[in-house]
Amino acid sequence: MATEEMATRMRDGKGFIAALDQSGGSTPKALKAYGVDESEYSSDTEMFDHIHAMRTRIIKSPAFTGDKVIAAILFEDTMNREIDGKPTSTFLWEERGVVPLLKVDKGLEAEADGVKLMKPMPGLDALLDKAAGLGVFGTKMRSVIEAASPTGIAEIVSQQFAIGAQILSHGLVPILEPEVTITISDKGEAEGILREEILKHLDNMPDDQQVMLKLSLPSVTDFYKPLIDHPKVMRVVALSGGYSRDEANALLAENDGLIASFSRALSEGLSAGQPDAEFDSTLAEAIDSIYAASVAP
Structure with a gap:
């Protein structure tokens, strides 16, 4: 493809x-x-x-x-x-002109330190090889933030970028999705911590790589503009x-x-x-x- x-x-x-x-x-x-x-x-x-x-x-x-x-x-x-x-x-792709992407996560761990990390993904390398062979362009994986916990959010972002690097090594572009639950009382604070953690990891990525991000709609308008404009971000999308x-x-x-x-x-x-x-x-x-x-x- x-x-x-x-x-x-x-x-x-x-x-x-x-x-x-x-x-x-x-x-x-x-x-x-x-x-x-x-x-x-x-x-x-x-x-x-x-x-x-x-x-x-x-x-x-x-x-x-x-x-x-x-x-x-x-x-x-x-x-x-x-x-x-x-x-x-x-x-x-051929009949509709729509780029195919694949969800690769296996669900969520129980909440700890204000976040739900992704469960282990056994067989991820084989799945990525299969997806690439079928012409899939990229992937998506979701974890969830339930509180403005600096250590929890740092861990969730680190996990997303670590598995994102594994996905990139197979020639696929990952969508990293650390979702902030929209009903939590400290949503704005959690988004502030999340944005800074993501920016840290983006700045440490190789110059020839890009990721995509899928984020909850922010509490402050244009809050994620620094991520949208970042050279290592292909696209930022929002979940409902x-x-x-x-x-x-x-x-x-x-x-x-x-x-x-x-x-x-x-x-x-x-x-x-x-x-x-x-x-x-x-x-x-x-x-x-x-x-x-x-x-x-």
């Missing part, structure tokens, strides 16, 4: 990243919101069949193209499946983090250079029982609104 073309799209493209990466733990909730009850499947295989059908419907919708969707983050099971006889990653789509879009539009990477906010209003015309119209409305917020001056 055209890695340089993908890099240009990721760096300069107008639009947003679609997060289609709900994994085992969050899949039942995503399916229920989509109108597929747990009574409709009796095994993980059937559950993942349903979620792949949902993602396929989204990806094949006329509204879901590279004109407004720069990239899509896939769950490993989705990467391993096909759409119309092509690997999902190949279909995304519990906000409704309208709330997330409004906050996003205030932050120059920050684009969306929404999951639940993207699929809001979609249902398995909708006729295609209604499904496509609902998705187009969501994509148009998230695109507008992502490109707002």
Whole structure:
């Protein structure tokens, strides 16, 4: 696949990243919101069949193209499946003009020192080799900040950058996602600590490398501009983090250079029982609104 073309799209493209990466733990909730009850499947295989059908419907919708969707983050099971006889990653790039990305984390450890670190990732090197072979451009991995703990946040950022370096060694570009929970009382303070820790690690990276960042929408407008403008950052994207789509879009539009990477906010209003015309119209409305917020001056 055209890695340089993908890099240009990721760096300069107008639009947003679609997060289609709900994994085992969050899949039942995503399916229920989509109108597929747990009574409709009796095994993980059937559950993942349903979620792949949902993602396929989204990806094949006329509204879901590279004109407004720069990239899509896939769950490993989705990467391993096909759409119309092509690997999902190949279909995304060749048929939709959308850069394929892969979620690689295995979930979260229990909270300690105000943060939830990522669980160990056995087999990560093999997964990265497989992803690269399927034309995946980059990865995403999430950890969570629950308090403005200087030591906890320093540890979470160190973990993200250490695994990010491993991902870069396979020729893939990592999205580092140290999410700050939007409901904590010291969110602004946590964001201040987080920004400084990220800047420290960026300054120590080799000059020929770049990472991407996925962060919670900040409490202060343009707070992450120093990260957006940093030469070692390819792109900074925002998660909706519990906000409704309208709330997330409004906050996003205030932050120059920050684009969306929404999951639940993207699929809001979609249902398995909708006729295609209604499904496509609902998705187009969501994509148009998230695109507008992502490109707002």
